[in-house]
Amino acid sequence: MIVVYNAVLCIYHLGIRIYAVFNDKASRWVKGRKGLLKQIASEVKQNENIVWVHCASLGEFEQGRPIFEKLKEQDASLKVLITFFSPSGYEVRKNYSGAEYVYYLPPDSRRSAAKFLDIVNPKMAIFVKYEYWHHYLSALSFRSIPSYLVSARFHKKQLFFKAYGGFFRKTLKNHSKIFVQNDKSIELLKSIGIESGVYAGDTRFDRVMESKIKRTEVEGISVFKGENKLLVAGSTWLDDERRIIPYINECNDQVKIIIAPHEIDKGHIRKIQSMLKVKNILYSEIGDVDIQGAKVLIIDNIGLLSAIYQYGDIAYVGGAFKGALHNILEPATFGMPIVIGPEFEKFHEAIELIELGGAFAISDADTFKKRMSFFFSEPFVIKIASEICKTYIKQNAGATEIIIRNLAC
Missing domain, CATH: 3.40.50.2000 (Glycogen Phosphorylase B;)
Structure with a gap:
């Protein structure tokens, strides 16, 4: 299955490069990843107390924001490194003052994941709601770096819960804990042998209340x-x-x-x-x-x-x-x-x-x-x-x- 997964990613990357010729958003996606690992290596300081937060886009950033802002409030030595998959999130929050580092996520490959973690060496990783990147999660687990999925919500139609979804279940099990929004998600996780689910609710409610204040x-x-x-x-x-x-x-x-x-x-x-x-x-x-x-x-x-x-x-x-x-x-x-x-x-x-x-x-x-x-x-x-x-x-x-x-x- 890993061969199929890698092949799908290669096809996606090829497709978006072609589409980038005609589409500005796709063009930003491609340009933002050129020389990205070299850039990260030149900017991230060694031996920092880093929490890595990954968000698909702007909505997930706002969902994760109360968590990493609270962590920084509790520990002044903490450095936050945020990665985005989409230009919609990166372009708006690339100068966000609450994080020391903001980047696109390098492509999910075994080599990129290892190189990224060698550079960043985070004390923990937080993935917000979606984004189940196999190589990154496997590398985090192999290095015994805690990884957490927050504000997750699951339903029966997802690949994790299909008879042929073993590869995706294995990826999901790499998380140290999975914080979910409802009891049904806890039940679904238990149905595939995952006992690390924790009912927490949706951090968006905390975020919008804070935004109002x-x-x-x-x-x-x-x-x-x-x-x-x-x-x-x-x-x-x-x-x-x-x-x-x-x-x-x-x-x-x-x-x-x-x-x-x-x-x-x-x-x-x-x-x-x-x-x-x-x-x-x-x-x-x-x-x-x-x-x-x-x-x-x-x-x-x-x-x-x-x-x-x-x-x-x-x-x-x-x-x-x-x-x-x-x-x-x-x-x-x-x-x-x-x-x-x-x-x-x-x-x-x-x-x-x-x-x-x-x-x-x-x-x-x-x-x-x-x-x-x-x-x-x-x-x-x-x-x-x-x-x-x-x-x-x-x-x-x-x-x-x-x-x-x-x-x-």
């Missing part, structure tokens, strides 16, 4: 909003924008809208603007135009959305028209009723908030219009949903403390 002002947003109600449409894709923009083009003058698309390339931004029939401006232009006179503000940079939610009255969170719902906990912590698309069954927080009455699913442009009209005609619904969301966040916090207590520091 430490929130900063976002230039221009208060001026844009004025005395109006504000709908914040975050992490939207074209499928989402096609459903919400008809309402935006028709809604009354007392409602303003911020659209923060997931992809901010110029082509996508132009597409959004072409669908809008009301005055709109880009965030990058706020110093040059009349921001108060615009109805729609389009966020054309990365990293502001979580702070922008503090200004909103209602949130629309994108991704659920393609089964890839983005983070609804960020707006929930600010007490915003949340509207999402119809494909949310893989996201337990969406299911729970819908059942509680803090989130609402729509199926098309018409149901979105009706939902928004109902919100603004019955303000008590917004107030009730707001309290439900804030309570939900508070009741589910605490995973970070459980994980910290169980790490072999």
Whole structure:
């Protein structure tokens, strides 16, 4: 099976190099790994007290952040080295001040894993939610370096639980402990002979609560909003924008809208603007135009959305028209009723908030219009949903403390 695994990785790397000719994100993925091990070797100091944290992308970084920030708070000598698989995470957090080192993850091969660990020599490794890299996990286990998977969530359809999944089960068993979000994951791990599972919960709840406490002002947003109600449409894709923009083009003058698309390339931004029939401006232009006179503000940079939610009255969170719902906990912590698309069954927080009455699913442009009209005609619904969301966040916090207590520091 290891031959097949290595072959699939080789094909993937070849494919992404070809795709990089046509795609900027793929190009950054490739360029970011050129001479990477040499760069790491030249920058990482020997004999440092390093914790290695690996995140697939930006969402996983935010999920792991409460853990390594707490570790550093407890031990001032600790150095944090973060690796990312995706440019979406690396490009936003490459200058993150809470870590001494931030890199892309070198390709998962036996040679790269050994070289990386020779250089970094971490006291422990933390993998956030996903990312089961066989060679890295095997090398960590061989060197008796503790490795932990945090905020994990398992389901029956994963390869670990298939009859032919022995290779992947072996990879998973290399973890010293696996911190999971629910009891079902514990049961599934036990069904394949893994007794190292620990129920901790989801660190995202801790992160969003901390973000709320430490929130900063976002230039221009208060001026844009004025005395109006504000709908914040975050992490939207074209499928989402096609459903919400008809309402935006028709809604009354007392409602303003911020659209923060997931992809901010110029082509996508132009597409959004072409669908809008009301005055709109880009965030990058706020110093040059009349921001108060615009109805729609389009966020054309990365990293502001979580702070922008503090200004909103209602949130629309994108991704659920393609089964890839983005983070609804960020707006929930600010007490915003949340509207999402119809494909949310893989996201337990969406299911729970819908059942509680803090989130609402729509199926098309018409149901979105009706939902928004109902919100603004019955303000008590917004107030009730707001309290439900804030309570939900508070009741589910605490995973970070459980994980910290169980790490072999």
